[in-house]
Amino acid sequence: MGSALLCRASIAQSADSQPVFQKSVSNLRNQRYCEVLVGKRAWLNLEVKVFNTQGLNLCPEAQWKTLTKESIAKNFDASFVLLNGPRYWTMDEIQAAGNTVNDVKEPWIQPVNATDWAKRSAGV
Numbered sequence: 721m722g723s724a725l726l727c728r729a730s731i732a733q734s735a736d737s738q739p740v741f742q743k744s745v746s747n748l749r750n751q752r753y754c755e756v757l758v759g760k761r762a763w764l765n766l767e768v769k770v771f772n773t774q775g776l777n778l779c780p781e782a783q784w785k786t787l788t789k790e791s792i793a794k795n796f797d798a799s800f801v802l803l804n805g806p807r808y809w810t811m812d813e814i815q816a817a818g819n820t821v822n823d824v825k826e827p828w829i830q831p832v833n834a835t836d837w838a839k840r841s842a843g844v
Contacts, residue, residue, distance in 0.1 A: 745775065746813040754779035754805030756792060761799040769796075779806050 755772040773779045789801040 743816045744813060748774075748809035748814065749812050751809050752778045752806050753809065754784055754803075754807065756787070757802040757804060758792060758796045758798045759800045759802075760796065766799075781806070 751774075753772055753774045755770060757768055757770050759766060759768045784806060787803055789803060792798065792801045
């Protein structure tokens, strides 16, 4: 799921066809993180939002254990919720460009637990 930062990307190209990355995060290997995928279906359309803790915290176990699929689904009026974690990065660096650059912190989870979450991608 770490590749969520790179999904649906249209990476900007320089004149010599090399990608122009707008943001890079390094020293990731073995860092703990958690993800929550929230899906909403409307007839034949499916939108999935991916939230994770990368760059905000290391997904504290006590807060992670307080999350429930039911409470998140109710909060988002979601068709499904996937609690994906805790996980550990197996790569050293992520580079992002275009629509994949996102520093938005979403407060939606605050009433459920004290962990900060960032919206990393949304796809249809």
